[in-house]
Amino acid sequence: MRYGVLGTGVAGRTLGGKLVELGHEVTLGSRTKDNPVALEWAGSAGGGAAAGTFAEAAASAEIVVNAVAGQVALSALEAAGADSLDGKVVVDVSNPLWFEDGEVRLSPVESDSVGEQIQRAFPHARVVKSLNTVNCAVMVDPARVPGDHQVFVCGEDAEAKAQVTALLGEFGWPAERVLDLGGIRSARSVEMWLPLWLNVMRTFGHADFNLELRRAR
Amino acid sequence: MRYGVLGTGVAGRTLGGKLVELGHEVTLGSRTKDNPVALEWAGSAGGGAAAGTFAEAAASAEIVVNAVAGQVALSALEAAGADSLDGKVVVDVSNPLWFEDGEVRLSPVESDSVGEQIQRAFPHARVVKSLNTVNCAVMVDPARVPGDHQVFVCGEDAEAKAQVTALLGEFGWPAERVLDLGGIRSARSVEMWLPLWLNVMRTFGHADFNLELRRAR
Numbered sequence: 001m002r003y004g005v006l007g008t009g010v011a012g013r014t015l016g017g018k019l020v021e022l023g024h025e026v027t028l029g030s031r032t033k034d035n036p037v038a039l040e041w042a043g044s045a046g047g048g049a050a051a052g053t054f055a056e057a058a059a060s061a062e063i064v065v066n067a068v069a070g071q072v073a074l075s076a077l078e079a080a081g082a083d084s085l086d087g088k089v090v091v092d093v094s095n096p097l098w099f100e101d102g103e104v105r106l107s108p109v110e111s112d113s114v115g116e117q118i119q120r121a122f123p124h125a126r127v128v129k130s131l132n133t134v135n136c137a138v139m140v141d142p143a144r145v146p147g148d149h150q151v152f153v154c155g156e157d158a159e160a161k162a163q164v165t166a167l168l169g170e171f172g173w174p175a176e177r178v179l180d181l182g183g184i185r186s187a188r189s190v191e192m193w194l195p196l197w198l199n200v201m202r203t204f205g206h207a208d209f210n211l212e213l214r215r216a217r
Numbered sequence: 218m219r220y221g222v223l224g225t226g227v228a229g230r231t232l233g234g235k236l237v238e239l240g241h242e243v244t245l246g247s248r249t250k251d252n253p254v255a256l257e258w259a260g261s262a263g264g265g266a267a268a269g270t271f272a273e274a275a276a277s278a279e280i281v282v283n284a285v286a287g288q289v290a291l292s293a294l295e296a297a298g299a300d301s302l303d304g305k306v307v308v309d310v311s312n313p314l315w316f317e318d319g320e321v322r323l324s325p326v327e328s329d330s331v332g333e334q335i336q337r338a339f340p341h342a343r344v345v346k347s348l349n350t351v352n353c354a355v356m357v358d359p360a361r362v363p364g365d366h367q368v369f370v371c372g373e374d375a376e377a378k379a380q381v382t383a384l385l386g387e388f389g390w391p392a393e394r395v396l397d398l399g400g401i402r403s404a405r406s407v408e409m410w411l412p413l414w415l416n417v418m419r420t421f422g423h424a425d426f427n428l429e430l431r432r433a434r
Contacts, residue, residue, distance in 0.1 A: 109327045110412075147431035181416045189412035195327075196406040199398045200430055208433035213417055214364035216425035 004029055004061030006054050006076050008037045011093060011136040012067035013045075018140035020046045022170050029057025031079065058084035063091065063163070064125075070096030070114040070191070071107070074121055085125040089160045091167070092118055092187070093131040093139070095194050104198055106191065115154060115187025126160035128153055129187035130168065133197065135207035142172045142210070149210035150177045154186040179213070221246055221278030223271050223293050225254045228310060228353040229284035230262075235357035237263045239387050246274025248296065275301035280308065280380070281342075287313030287331040287408070288324070291338055302342040306377045308384070309335055309404070310348040310356070312411050321415055323408065332371060332404025343377035345370055346404035347385065350414065352424035359389045359427070366427035367394045371403040396430070 005016040006029045016026045025048040030038045038051035058064050058080035068076040073094050077085065096114050098105050108117065115129035130153045131139045138145055151173055153161045165178045181189065201207050222233040223246045233243045242265040247255045255268035275281050275297035285293045290311050294302065313331050315322050325334065332346035347370045348356045355362055368390055370378045382395045398406065418424050 106327055110323055145431050145433050147429070149431045179417070179420060181420060186416050189416045192409040192412050195409050199403050199406045200396070203396060203398060204430075204432055206432075206434065209430055211428040212364070212431050213421075213426055214362050214366045214429050215421055215423075216362050217423065 001025070002060055002062045003027070003065060004057035004059075004063075004080070005065045005067055006030075006057060006080060007067035007069075008035055008041065009067065009069070011139075012065075013037075013041050014136040014140055015065055015067055015093070016041065016049065017045050018171060020048045024048055025060075026050070027052045027057040027060055029054040029076075029080065031076075054079040055081050055084065058088075061088065063089045063167070066090060066092045066094055066118065068094060070094040071098055073114050074117055077118060077122060082122055082124070085122050088125060089157075089163050090118065090122070090125045090127045091131070091164055092127055092129050095132050095191055097194065104195070106194060109192060110188060113185075113187040113191045115184050115191070119156065119184045126155065126157040127184055128155035128157070128160050128164040129184065129190060130154070130164050133190050133193050134210050138208065138210055140171050142177075145208060145210050147210075147212045148177055149212040150179050151210075152179050152181050152186075152190050154181045154190060155184050218242070219277055219279045220244070220282060221274035221276075221280075221297070222282045222284055223247075223274060223297060224284035224286075225252055225258065226284065226286070228356075229282075230254075230258050231353040231357055232282055232284055232310070233258065233266065234262050235388060237265045241265055243267070244269045244274040244277055246271040246293075246297065248293075271296040272298050272301065275305075278305065280306045280384070283307060283309045283311055283335065285311060287311040288315055290331050291334055294335060294339060299339055299341070302339050305342060306374075306380050307335065307339070307342045307344045308348070308381055309344055309346050312349050312408055314411065321412070323411060326409060327405060330402075330404040330408045332401050332408070336373065336401045343372065343374040344401055345372040345374070345377050345381040346401065346407060347371070347381050350407050350410050351427050355425065355427055357388050359394075362425060362427050364427075364429045365394055366429040367396050368427075369396050369398050369403075369407050371398045371407060372401050
């Protein structure tokens, strides 16, 4: 499969690297063509790895992964170009974090979400919110955390969610640990998990954890 | 111990009932002295159970439990009276839910929380946010859900958090499953868990679940 991964931060490089390792072709997209981080990644990640602009990464892709920060997701996807997103699965793994006086804040929050913003701005893209609830090391290697912990998918398109669930399976998430929370509106709820995730990270002193929903029945 | 439980909803009655069962004296507080739900509860919950106004419930209590809806927490505690809260542990189990067009919303959210509002309004109370992350049946009977799932405490006063942790122990939560998230500001993060909790409840079809944080180390 051909993937366009938007964002050269640790999430984008980790997801891109894992996809290359799995045998996929990946273009890591950034704002500029000569981004040194992207070029270095493309040179070291393996045979299927390339670097390009957001537009190049999206144009060549069958599936687009949004791994830029939530607050710049719309501008990155605009740079990618609506035509290159039409009909495609767009996996949004971002969180709308920003920092104020050393404290983490969320925006949009509660009345909206990045997932919904993307779906509204690109109505012909098939947006699936997923993986934003865990650190990127856990995203691509869930076995590093013990237990039957879970990830979520949110989106309007059932077939797109099935495709993302299959991708999650390649990463090591069994289908029964992928919880479908419904439409893209439920992206709010997984983005609002972040403040608790951050407090738990601070309490544990590391990000190698995840939630397992335990149920009586 | 003498408890004042504010709120005659299912959370207040469930918590009050469990406290009576554990041998404590409980006054279930409501806005009016002749609240029929409170009177019926007091008549059936057992020897230590009484009904009264918010003011009567708080005045006689060593520990106050806020179990009214988050959006009316401040007015209930004002009715209880600042003098009756001074120096006391106030356990806030509420969530600031409201409904709009059939959808659940949260207010305050992200930039504030009910826990912080209460602590600001009653600076001499020792506010501990806890238990709001689970259904009230799970609050008082964690064993109904399998696994080492957790609850949280947030608050400024370490001794107050220790007292609440002891109370949680009486309910069946071992101390190692009570995660201290720090000061009362972290109440935001546990209140913001609610949208995900609600989506999971909708997905599972019941409220008999909780999160277990699984960690690599």
